[in-house]
C-alpha cells in the first residue's frame with residue numbers, strides 16, 4: 010500500500026497545481042488521473058478551443074481584412090485533418106509539459122480511477138490492477154462534465170458536447186447550437202468561420218445572460234449576426250428527430266413551436282460538478298443542492314483532511330480560479346495561515362470580439378452598497394493600435410465609487426480583452442482609484458491605452474474623445 014502526505018485526485022488546472030505546490034512545500038505527494046494530465050482544460054476545453062479560435066480568426070482575417078490592407082490571398086482553403094492534428098499537437102505539448110513539471114517536482118503520477126473506501130483510503134483501478142492508496146490529506150479536484158437535457162442524448166456523432174465539437178473530422182454544413190452561453194458562443198463563432206451555417210437557440214431572453222455586462226454582449230451579438238450566425242433568444246430546445254440524414258430540432262421560440270434543420274447538434278447548456286462519483290456521499294461529504302462539495306475559505310470539507318477545489322467546489326467554474334485554490338490548499342495543508350480572500354475572479358469569453366470582466370457590474374455595485382458611481386467608457390475605435398489592427402469594435406467600461414474613485418468593476422469587449430483584463434484585476438485587488446489608472450503612463454501605441462483613457466473618461470477628461478455625460482450620470486464626473 011502507498012502512503013502519502015497529500016493525494017490529489019484529478020490532474021486538471023486545480024489538481025496539478027495543488028500537487029506541484031504540495032511537493033514544493035516538501036510534502037510527499039501523489040496525483041491520480043483517469044484520463045489525461047491537464048484535465049478538461051488542456052485536453053478538451055480551454056486549450057483546444059483557443060487553438061481552433063486562433064486558427065479561424067486567422068482564416069477570417071485573411072478572407073475579410075487582408076485585401077483592404079493591400080494583401081491579395083487567393084485560394085484560401087481549410088485542411089480539416091491538418092487543422093485537427095495541429096490542434097491536437099498544441100494539447101499534447103501542454104499535457105506533456107504538465108507531466109514533466111510533476112515529475113520534476115517528484116510528484117508520483119498514477120493513471121487510474123480512484124474511489125474512496127473510507128475517508129483515509131482510496132481504492133485505485135489502473136492498468137496494473139487494483140491498489141490501495143492512503144494519505145494524510147486528500148484534495149478532490151475532479152471537476153465537472155456537460156449537463157444533458159431530455160431529448161438530446163450526446164453521442165458525439167450527431168449530438169455533440171464541446172468534446173465532440175472540438176474534434177470534428179469534417180466541417181458540418183448545418184449546426185444547431187443549444188445554449189447561448191460561454192461554450193455555445195465560442196464554438197459557434199469558429200464553426201461559422203469554418204463555413205458552417207450556424208443557428209444558436211438560447212432559452213433565456215439574452216445571450217450570455219448573467220455571464221457578462223449586457224452592453225458588452227450587444228457588441229458580440231451584432232458581430233455574430235454580421236458574420237452570419239442565426240441567433241434566437243427565448244428559444245427553448247425540446248427534442249429532435251432524424252429524417253433522412255437531417256436532424257430536425259424542435260424548439261419553442263417566443264411561445265411558438267419551430268423546427269430547425271441540422272447535420273450536427275451542439276449541446277452547451279452548462280456543466281455540472283462530478284460529485285456523484287467516487288463514493289463522496291458515502292464517506293459523509295456535505296454536498297449542496299446544486300451538487301457542489303461544500304468547502305470553507307481554506308477549501309476544507311466537513312470531513313477532516315479532505316479538501317475540494319475547482320469546478321467541484323463551486324462557481325465560477327473557471328480554470329484560473331481552480332489553480333488559485335490549488336496553491337492555497339497546498340499551503341493550508343503545509344500549515345500556512347491562508348484563506349481564500351481574492352476580491353475578484355476575472356472572466357473571459359473568447360467570442361469575436363472577446364469579452365473580459367473583473368469586479369462588479371453596475372447592478373452589482375449598487376447591491377453591494379455603492380449607489381453612486383462614476384462610469385467611464387472609451388471605444389477602441391479611437392485607439393490607433395486598434396485601428397491599425399482593423400479591430401475597432403468594442404470598448405472598455407470602468408465603474409468606480411463616486412466619492413472615493415475606487416475602481417469596482419471593469420468590463421471590456423474588444424481586441425485582446427483577455428489580455429487587457431489583468432491590469433483591471435490588479436487595480437481591483439490593490440484598491441486602486443481612477444487616478445491610479447489614469448496617471449500610470451501606458452505605452453503608445455497599444456490597446457492598453459484604452460484602459461488609461463477610460464479612467465480619464467470616468468474622471469470627465471479623456472483626451473481622444475469628446476467627453477459627454479453617460480446616460481443617467483451627470484457631468485458631475487468632472
Ligand code: NAI
Nearest residue numbers: 188190191192193210211212245246277278279280326357
Ligand atoms: P452556460 O451556463 O454558460 O450557458 C448555458 C446556456 O444554455 C444558458 O444561457 C441557458 O439558458 C441555455 N439553455 C439551457 N437549456 C436550454 C434549452 N433547452 N434550449 C436552449 N437553451 C438552453 O454553459 P456552457 O456554455 O455550457 O459553459 C459551462 C461553463 O464552462 C461556463 O459557465 C464557464 O464557467 C465554463 N467555461 C469557461 C470558458 C472560459 O473561461 N472562456 C469557456 C467555456 C466554458
